[in-house]
Amino acid sequence: MKSFLIAIVLISTLSCAQSKTPVLGDTEFQRELNAEYKDATSSPLKDKDRKTFKGLDFFTFDSTYVVNAYLKRTPNTEWFDMKTTTSRVSPERIYGILTFELKGQSYTLNVYQGKDIIKREGLADYLFLPFLDDTNGEESYGGGRYIDLRIPEGDTIEIDFNKAYNPYCAYNEKYSCPIVPRVNYLALEVRAGVKAFKKH
Known part of the structure; x- marks a missing residue:
């Protein structure tokens, strides 16, 4: 439910996130979700988890x-x-x-x-x-x-x-x-x- 709400935020923050370190993910959905969770302005993660966050764990696309x-x-x-x-x-x-x-x-x-x-x-x-x-x-x-x-x-x-x-x-x-x-x-x-x- 939340992912649509931050779509506008993603558009502006995705480029910034990618310029630092590449956003992980095999699909566009995975990369967008990882970018959202990595960004302090949109992430639901606790600060301590976000600081060590590399990417969410996904099942392989099927x-x-x-x-x-x-x-x-x-x-x-x-x-x-x-x-x-x-x-x-x-x-x-x-x-x-x-x-x-x-x-x-x-x-x-x-x-x-x-x-x-x-x-x-x-x-x-x-x-x-x-x-x-x-x-x-x-x-x-x-x-x-x-x-x-x-x-x-x-x-x-x-x-x-x-x-x-x-x-x-x-x-x-x-x-x-x-x-x-x-x-x-x-x-x-x-x-x-x-x-x-x-x-x-």
Whole structure:
């Protein structure tokens, strides 16, 4: 959810970061995320972790984790308070249900729309896809991961699990992060995207 919010910051800071030391990453997404986390103005890392930060640990890019999903819109769903890691709640609604094939099996995930975030400039079409999978607590963050999406014109949408990232509270407990609804559990190992963060 945060990555869109710092896109403007990235454009201005990426060149500065690269002029000092090259930003690590095999894909554009990985390089952008590493640049964000390296920059003190946009990083969720604690100062002590950022000072020794070389780059996030990612699963190797795997095109089999890029899937086309069918989006069934649910226009009459009510807003509800999604719990977070703090006492704050995040007003969300189920925008639709995504159905897709992954590793030969069919899966569904709810995709959410945030009441507050869609009021922000440039984010009217933002969708929030949080999910849990069988790597959580082992290779990936125990609380699940997030993917940023945009509302498509039609009824299909690309989900790239290689762009799955950790909530900010995986790095720093001061952040308030939406808790992934249990209904968005995938019963397989999604070995794509950001891995668990090894704190110093």
